[in-house]
Amino acid sequence: MSYADSRENQPCPFCAAEPSNICRILREGLNTPDGSRITPIPFQTHQVAARRLIWREREPVPHVPAICQGWAASVLTLSDGRRQILSFLLPGDLVSAALVYDPVSPYSVEAITDVRYNGFDRAAFKAALADNPALIGLLSAFHGDESSHADQLAVDLGQRDAAERIARLIFNLSERLLRRGLVRHGTPSPELTRGAAMDFPLRQHHIADATGLTVVHAGKVLNELRRGGLIEIGDRTLMVTDPDGLRRVADMY
Amino acid sequence: MSYADSRENQPCPFCAAEPSNICRILREGLNTPDGSRITPIPFQTHQVAARRLIWREREPVPHVPAICQGWAASVLTLSDGRRQILSFLLPGDLVSAALVYDPVSPYSVEAITDVRYNGFDRAAFKAALADNPALIGLLSAFHGDESSHADQLAVDLGQRDAAERIARLIFNLSERLLRRGLVRHGTPSPELTRGAAMDFPLRQHHIADATGLTVVHAGKVLNELRRGGLIEIGDRTLMVTDPDGLRRVADMY
DNA sequence: CGTGAGCTTGACTTGTTTCAACCAACGTGG
């Protein structure tokens, strides 16, 4: 809160490209197929510097936030310092559906890069929900995605080994970034085939906290993936050089 | 479904005792403090035998189910057979808030004991939501509980060791059962202090699947807890003989 | 120039899994 540099209704220069993105619809409104119209919800744009805590666990959040630019993480911390990252928040992500009804944040949110986010007016949001069934549908679908993501995380942490967890994390992130038009094609090192390249601001400690591993071990597994020719990382960039191989390690499909 | 022996609107003989329980409110209706009334939702009662699969993952569920009697588990299974239990469903639990909007089950549900459940009419449920803000609030609160439970599970599986996980599982179950009036006081073995005793139909493999451990290891840790005088288990009954000790191992508060 | 954050590597320890054998309780069918 104290770090948020509030601005009035700035246009969102680099939000998600997907037309059906919920943050975009809240911002711009939408003419639904059935003829009704979802009206835009008023919002304020805020800015937070990299590595800053945006909200603390159990702290009230004065609006319904959606990430507009940059990466953030939702985190739960134990009293002895162990941390679990529940999800990485990318441009276009609503932080939490729960915040629409309840201002109390269920987890901490930390900026990984510099972050710009939109804080939608909660009262206006609730009012729009009350007289707009299409918006209820949208929100409940979002809620469903959120809980299936949480369930998936539990399976990964409970049942999968380090390599699977890390490969799946990278795979999921690359798919989310792809859907948002944030994946370039490139060939960072000349001798390798082209692949999906993306900005990748995560530190090893983020990967460790998200996968329930130690930083040291996460680093080792990351190196194995790199040595196996599946990925290249460096300079805040990740490139998937062997998508099929990564998919196999990740045990997807 | 094929195993479900459907019956018409039977009274629910042994549902949760809590007055604010959501299943009870759906069944009986509620006069809200603000003067409006939540009307009862029509339902059918079904019965399933112990150890039976009630719905498979991704299978459509024709109604909105709530457990009425017995224990069940929600489960995700990987292609190679690894299983993660996401939660244990006790009498009075709505199986999943997601099933109100979307008939497709996000996970399998298995009966642990013989189970009786109420299947609420989905169309009637949605209609009641549309013209009843109090019910929306109730459901969204339930949704919030559901996702904070999922988040907690991720922290446990990602950050805690075997003893912590198992102690927390037992602790959480005992608290849920207590709230529902399903905990007796008793002293199964004469030389021990009185403690909270409850029906505990879980097998070691349930505990293993819920905590992400192997059956063998779960059994060993369970024995340590027993030898440490924290709990007694036997004959489908569990008794917490040292609540403070258990709380300490579980790292609660 | 010094400091701290981030990454890499190796040796060693610990927690958990795997494998295997064995026992008790129970239900079923011959």
Place this chain on the structure above:
DNA sequence: CCACGTTGGTTGAAACAAGTCAAGCTCACG
């Protein structure tokens, strides 16, 4: 009524995955 398979639980030894500790390195930044 017994024989038998199934399910659930216990135990121990050995193998393995991940954690811990420690050192050394680069790089960005004040």
